[in-house]
Amino acid sequence: MRSSEKTELACSVEIICVGNELLIGKTLNTNAQWLADQVTRFGGKVTRITEISDDVREIASVVGEALKRKVDFVITSGGLGPTFDDKTLRGISRATGKKLKLNPEALRLVRDRYKEMSLPKRLRLTKPRVKMAILPEGAGPIPNPVGTAPGVLVESGAAKLISLPGVPKELKAIFERSVAEMIRRKSGDRVFYESSMSVRGVVESALSPLIDRVMQRNRQVYVKSHPKGGEGRGGALIELHFSLIEKSREEARERVIKAIIDMVRMLGKRR
């Protein structure tokens, strides 16, 4: 039991989203969904997503909890910019015990971005901008192809802490260019495979024992029902979602298809 779980979690990932705007319901957290989808595609397993406020103590405590759970990656979004309430790196510094200091490589990246913006020289490296190059000791900046604040990689024990800006365009660009490959390598090229079928005219509670049986007969394939509401003429529509993580796409596909066939047969017998 323990060992099979271990194999499945070849690459575990926690996502932490920082920003008061999430907690007051001002902003829909599309970053978390995008990151979860990407991590899953590259064979990683997202085990938890947490949204917290722009508060150093809170960030430090959530990052510390994730590290205690021995995940392979902690990916944060938000709180990397030049303003007062960009506190993610202070939180990470506190959680890991790595002091904040000016990182020459990051400073070069920030300086180059503002040079490209062709501002007069005296406006280029103001104090709030230099702040974006102050990183936890031993950290490496991750280039930001579309914005000014670089991403940040901090290693703590066996875990990699990756901090990305909250602006979706920048978060995506940094992830695609540099982070996706780290996940893929750690997961050992596993693939996530999913497929859905729709069922009409069977209520969810009647599907429940069939789902149980399909999952017992198709180990590791995860089946979940999602009621799509709207009781139409033929009854409610329910989506059945089948998924698993496997070493090869072909094997994954084959096992999911077998599970779907099992389900279709059982539904057929029922009628």
Added chain:
Amino acid sequence: MRSSEKTELACSVEIICVGNELLIGKTLNTNAQWLADQVTRFGGKVTRITEISDDVREIASVVGEALKRKVDFVITSGGLGPTFDDKTLRGISRATGKKLKLNPEALRLVRDRYKEMSLPKRLRLTKPRVKMAILPEGAGPIPNPVGTAPGVLVESGAAKLISLPGVPKELKAIFERSVAEMIRRKSGDRVFYESSMSVRGVVESALSPLIDRVMQRNRQVYVKSHPKGGEGRGGALIELHFSLIEKSREEARERVIKAIIDMVRMLGKRR
């Protein structure tokens, strides 16, 4: 310091969303945003949002952590239905030590719903349906005006644990009918007030010291900058968001307006 924080957190709320579909990036978590917006409107303060998988141990551990943080409310969404992977109440039972047992009041609510659907009698109370009436000891069902699984209220110490179904329509109906009022009462009728202004032609890093000063001069008003991207002809567009929680709407409005005027004056001097 401690005491002012205490006042501000007159009604603290954690939101826990249960569902593998969130962790694989299949579903955008609109429930969390909707709940956070509603809680904020009714004067509550959301301190953390967590998304976890359909796993009893994981649910129990996240609920237990929230209770240790002494929040007033824990609101869960998802995992209340009739199927195998609806495990929220088992998790809450484990976290609170309250055993699961058949709740006669909940059973009556479930039975009445299936009666309304006018199914043949033998199809009404199948085992998976009865499961929806098995609640932690001492819990109270919360009527679901638009679906079959009732919401559930469990009291643990001073905290109220409220479990809502994951189907957005049902979650919203139960919240609006029964939960909103509990939050409003606990928060002592506080109101959240917010207002935004847009600034063009000033980069975010240059706004940072102005935001600091406005927040120092207008205690409790929280100011946050949100870059809206797209460097137009007049420079990037940045939204400045002002908010606070106050006892009266008039007082809140007055204080936010004063902060906005301060900001406008400082921006004027700068040019």
